[in-house]
Amino acid sequence: MSNDNGHKFPEVVRTTSRFRNPIGKYRLNRTSDCIACGKCVELCPYGVHVKRRGRVLVENQYLCVGPDCPEPCHAACPVGALSLKRNPDFEVLGDFRWTADLLASTWYMAEFGKVPPAGLEYKIGDSAGGFDKLRLVLKADKTAKEGVSEEPDEEVDLSVELNRRKDHAHKAGMKVPFYGGGMSYGSVSITTMLSRIKAAAMLGTFCCTGEGGYPDELKPYDAHVITQVATGLFGVREETIKRVKIVEFKYAQGAKPGLGGHLLGDKVTPGVARMREAVVGYPLFSPFPFHSVYSVEDHKKHVDWIKAINPRALVSVKVSTPTDVDMVAVGSYYAGAHIIHLDGSYGGTGAAPDIAKKNIAMPLEYALPKVHRFLTEEGVRDRITVIASGGIRTPHDVAKIIALGADGVCTGTADLVALECVRCHNCERGRGCARGIATTDPELMELIELEWGTQRIVNMFLAWRKELTRILRRLGMRSIRELVGRTDCLVHLDYMNK
Amino acid sequence: MPSKYMIHTKQTPHRFKAVTESGIIAWEEGCLKCAVCVKKGCVYGVYEDRGLDTRQMMDSIDNQCMNCLRCVQGCPKELIHKSVNPEYKAIGDSYWTPDIVAKLWYQAETGKIPVSGAGYPGPFSGPGFDSMWTDMSEIVRPTRDGIHGREYISTAIDLGKTPNHLTFNENGDLERDLHPLIDIPLPIIMRNPDFGSLSEETLKGWAMAARGLGTFMALPGNMITEALEDFRSSLMPLIGPGPQEIDKGNGAIRLLEVPWSEGWEKAVDMARQQSSSAQVSIRLPLHEGVEKKVISLVASGISIIHLEATPHGRATDHASLFLKDGIRSVHQALVEEGIRDGMTLLASGGLSMAEHVAKSIICGADGVMVDFPILIALECRMCRRCTKGLSCPVEIEAAPSSWVASRVINLVGAWQNQLLEMMGAMGIRDVRRLRGEVGRAMFFEELDRTTFESMGKVEEGCELE
Structure with a gap:
């Protein structure tokens, strides 16, 4: 798989769960009545049952698709030894935005590099608004009906240009319409950070360091790193700004708009403290806002400062979604930004007050069309790249937000779910993430191996790529760029045919 | 300007064990007695500090479990499971939901703002107050840093x-x-x-x-x-x-x-x-x-x-x-x-x-x-x-x-x-x-x-x- 610029997408390598018992939606119970006839092994298209040493076992029950199964084993079992029921553990998982189905389907994608065959709703969540009420309007599926073989995926172009100002900065672009959002060293482990950045490099895209410095381990991937300058200026050095192609200013974060960041003392380990030039064990506050910026003119000084240090760097401006987000976007463009990055109110975080996550600033689905329209009316839309983040969970969310006016998206939580995050919401407690993802605890960090993490994220994004390619083909498009702002490809269920 | 108003809070424990959202179900039957049991490896030490509240007949593990599911996913005989607690679901009503009630308990106990990791888990919007969002200031309208006490915000x-x-008379006194x-x-x-x-x-x-x-x-x-x-x-x-x-x-x-x-x-x-x-x-x-x-x-x-x-x-x-x-x-x-x-x-x-x-x-x-x-x-x-x-x-x-x-x-x-x-x-x-x-x-x-x-x-x- 290679294209014009010689970029070659990585292959899917099946990468199973780190845990002995992966969590699935269904449970199959086999009683001692089983006569080991092997009928279930033959029937099951998903490899749930295996025959070993004359015995038949339910070995991969997490792959069972339940009532969606075309040939249910439990109905066919000659002695009635099999019974199917819902997995009670599954009921405890998930929430309105990331339903248990979405978690499990993301785990499936991270394992197999493709969307789940059945049994799981992998396209939408249960939030009853925004993305979850929007549907893509696709033409009738001719290929499926006429049995026409699919064109190779390379025929559909998913790449996005990031420097649309056409100035002297790098002509950076990405091969897929997504890059990794900022997650700092300290809030996640170095293995998590490296897994994301390695995966980004393999996929021909970028990944942001977040506010917490630029560890030396990332050096081999400089060409794929976005480094962040946030309000605390932690770990910001001229040397690191010079190294990268894209520098991101974080003005605000969707999960806690208008509030500063807070890294609890427990997470400030010697490594983190060194990177952030701080004291071990003391909590770190990232203030809000940049106290050097109180106007667009001040903001321009910021941008100029980066350009003076690294004249070829693209400047991205990450902002949240207040009522005047359109003015902020246009101001950022005139200040010289290449990328305006909107982080909507449902975005992820290592720790934020619940009141801020729920109430402050508007959902991305409202902000993005507003910004797209305003930039278009201003006549500058084609000279700035609009990136959306904050609640992008699935390839369908990607397609929907692009149709609402984005050029591409930024992901965060999805990457962590690929690493088997269960969204227990305890990232910040005590030693940090018990599953070894968002932690700097030396023992817990050991739970993830770099190669495993990288491949899981690569697999998930290859599944996204495949799905986006399929969607574009169904829309009759050859490039993701054709989809930008095409709200006619969307329908909102509450307003349908009214 | 009025003198700075601060409310001094102090940890005030519950008198009863709070009802939890889910419970641990751990079967003993079929246990292999592994040398390194997943229960021993609990990051939060839930199983070590386990105790029975005899007054309420409640097992303390449910209050301490943080839902990381590692024991559930690690037990070789799949003997440990989590289950939704029906008692929790029965709290309050459609408006005073269990989550609202539980969060009020937490605030009354600690005096702290509820803080958590990961993004907002709730629905897109809802009736009444849930159908509005509040604004924030960005770049051009400075925010105020009230919470860390760097700037004074009055709530009076x-x-x-x-x-x-006001009207004043010739002497400059209020009329x-x-x-x-x-x-x-x-x-x-x-x-x-x-x-x-x-x-x-x-x-x-x-x-x-x-x-x-x-x-x-x-x-x-x-x-x-x-x-x-x-x-x-x-x-x-x-x-x-x-x-x-x-x-x-x-x-x-x-x-x-x-x-x-x-x-x-x-x-x-x-x-x-x-x-x-x-x-x-x-x-x-x-x-x-x-x-x-x-x-x-x-x-x-x-x-x-x-x-x-x-x-x-x-x-x-x-x-x-x-x-x-x-x-x-x-x-x-x-x-x-x-x-x-x-x-x-x-x-x-x-x-x-x-x-x-x-x-x-x-x-x-x-x-x-x-x-x-x-x-x-x-x-x-x-x-x-x-x-x-x-x-x-x-x-x-x-x-x-x-x-x-x-x-x-x-x-x-x-x-x-x-x-x-x-x-x-x-x-x-x-x-x-x-x-x-x-x-x-x-x-x-x-x-x-x-x-x-x-x-x-x-x-x-x-x-x-």
């Missing part, structure tokens, strides 16, 4: 009628007396909820909290017993119909409330005879067309009006009219009449989360009155057994007043800090400036329609995905 409000202007005003350091008044297994200790605890916080505790006049004598200046008696002696004992009543009725003038006169110095608030149930009543009350010289919604935050006659919209239209009507500053508007009913304070004020209230949260702070599970004459599962009536006061101060302290967070993000430095600032909010009805209205057409033969 005045109760009563503020003058439109006429100002209307009496009561100022309270936070826009929250407490009031006794419709039910609860209360004792004199409970009421005393609430009164102590009101005094400690510098605000008021509203309760029926006939509940003011001798035990509350010392707290009279922090109490807001509700005057029922008929003669009552409220102004006896030490310290003057400063604020009282009269329910609206056709003959409200008479009731107010009677109340004023009892307590000449007190400010009078009239409690008016929220109903369709309430604006006219409010305007006529203000025109007749009433300076404090308490707009009361049902415990679910709705109008008494129309379930589709939410307190949020009621406040907005009353505020708007008063502004149009040019009399908004001549009165104080208080709102109550269904205020269950910290954000409801800021949102009520943005919609046009000066302050709010909070009822059930001060009961839930005392571990109330909203089971309503007390309304049927049954015993309270958490024996609220037996709680000492000092514990009651501490829990309520914690809750209100956490709410005040959350108000500061929201105001800071908006760049507002005085809560009085927030009143009616609908430009600092975004409303679902407007945003959703303008964004998606045009996305309704589907041609025939198309598939939706």
Whole structure:
């Protein structure tokens, strides 16, 4: 798989769960009545049952698709030894935005590099608004009906240009319409950070360091790193700004708009403290806002400062979604930004007050069309790249937000779910993430191996790529760029045919 | 500038074990007795500190489990599972949801703002206050850093009628007396909820909290017993119909409330005879067309009006009219009449989360009155057994007043800090400036329609995905 610029997408390598018992939606119970006839092994298209040493076992029950199964084993079992029921553990998982189905389907994608065959709703969540009420309007599926073989995926172009100002900065672009959002060293482990950045490099895209410095381990991937300058200026050095192609200013974060960041003392380990030039064990506050910026003119000084240090760097401006987000976007463009990055109110975080996550600033689905329209009316839309983040969970969310006016998206939580995050919401407690993802605890960090993490994220994004390619083909498009702002490809269920 | 107002909270543990959202089910049968059992590896040490609460017959592991699911996913015989706790789901009702109740418990225990990792897990929007978002300032409108104490944000409000202007005589003295005003350091008044297994200790605890916080505790006049004598200046008696002696004992009543009725003038006169110095608030149930009543009350010289919604935050006659919209239209009507500053508007009913304070004020209230949260702070599970004459599962009536006061101060302290967070993000430095600032909010009805209205057409033969 290679294209014009010689970029070659990585292959899917099946990468199973780190845990002995992966969590699935269904449970199959086999009683001692089983006569080991092997009928279930033959029937099951998903490899749930295996025959070993004359015995038949339910070995991969997490792959069972339940009532969606075309040939249910439990109905066919000659002695009635099999019974199917819902997995009670599954009921405890998930929430309105990331339903248990979405978690499990993301785990499936991270394992197999493709969307789940059945049994799981992998396209939408249960939030009853925004993305979850929007549907893509696709033409009738001719290929499926006429049995026409699919064109190779390379025929559909998913790449996005990031420097649309056409100035002297790098002509950076990405091969897929997504890059990794900022997650700092300290809030996640170095293995998590490296897994994301390695995966980004393999996929021909970028990944942001977040506010917490630029560890030396990332050096081999400089060409794929976005480094962040946030309000605390932690770990910001001229040397690191010079190294990268894209520098991101974080003005605000969707999960806690208008509030500063807070890294609890427990997470400030010697490594983190060194990177952030701080004291071990003391909590770190990232203030809000940049106290050097109180106007667009001040903001321009910021941008100029980066350009003076690294004249070829693209400047991205990450902002949240207040009522005047359109003015902020246009101001950022005139200040010289290449990328305006909107982080909507449902975005992820290592720790934020619940009141801020729920109430402050508007959902991305409202902000993005507003910004797209305003930039278009201003006549500058084609000279700035609009990136959306904050609640992008699935390839369908990607397609929907692009149709609402984005050029591409930024992901965060999805990457962590690929690493088997269960969204227990305890990232910040005590030693940090018990599953070894968002932690700097030396023992817990050991739970993830770099190669495993990288491949899981690569697999998930290859599944996204495949799905986006399929969607574009169904829309009759050859490039993701054709989809930008095409709200006619969307329908909102509450307003349908009214 | 008033001296900086801070609420001092302190950890005040539950008296009973809280009901948890899910429980651990660990089977012993078939256990392999592995040398390195997953239970030993628990990151939170849940299984090590395990103990049985004999009073409630509850296993402590459920309260300590943080839902990482590692034991569930690690046990070789799959003997450990998690299960949704039906008892948790049964807490409260459709409005006072288990999550709201559990978060109030947490705030009352710790005095802290609920903070968590990962993004917002809830629905896109919802009815009432859940259909609005508050604004934040970015780049060009500076925020205020109130929460870490670097900048002062005032949450004080005045109760009563503020003058439109001042006039001075030739000597430079004020020409006429100002209307009496009561100022309270936070826009929250407490009031006794419709039910609860209360004792004199409970009421005393609430009164102590009101005094400690510098605000008021509203309760029926006939509940003011001798035990509350010392707290009279922090109490807001509700005057029922008929003669009552409220102004006896030490310290003057400063604020009282009269329910609206056709003959409200008479009731107010009677109340004023009892307590000449007190400010009078009239409690008016929220109903369709309430604006006219409010305007006529203000025109007749009433300076404090308490707009009361049902415990679910709705109008008494129309379930589709939410307190949020009621406040907005009353505020708007008063502004149009040019009399908004001549009165104080208080709102109550269904205020269950910290954000409801800021949102009520943005919609046009000066302050709010909070009822059930001060009961839930005392571990109330909203089971309503007390309304049927049954015993309270958490024996609220037996709680000492000092514990009651501490829990309520914690809750209100956490709410005040959350108000500061929201105001800071908006760049507002005085809560009085927030009143009616609908430009600092975004409303679902407007945003959703303008964004998606045009996305309704589907041609025939198309598939939706």
